[in-house]
Amino acid sequence: MLTSKILMEFNTDGSVGQGQAGIGGAIRDELGEVVMAFTGVNSNTSVIYQELLAIKEGLNACILLQYSRVNVESDSMRAIQAIKLNTPMNSGKREGYT
DSSP: OOOOOSEEEEEEEEEEETTEEEEEEEEEOTTSOEEEEEEEEOSOOOHHHHHHHHHHHHHHHHHHTTOOEEEEEESOHHHHHHHHHTOOOOOSSOOOOO
């Protein structure tokens, strides 16, 4: 059961470059200290896919660390809108940068 009373924050990013794609993020405590950081690579060339995957992996890490109060920060307005509106995204199509 998640019982954390501390508000945690995590920042995420997804990136697609020439032949490379990946995600990363950092989870910070109330003092701004990094509690956990993560990175990953994969072959999907959709920027929105990478942004959403980074958010998903950050939330999974917060669950593993038993943090229930989490502030999510992303530089992708499209990813945030997709989550808020519960909008399915086409992850197989290469898209422009967000």
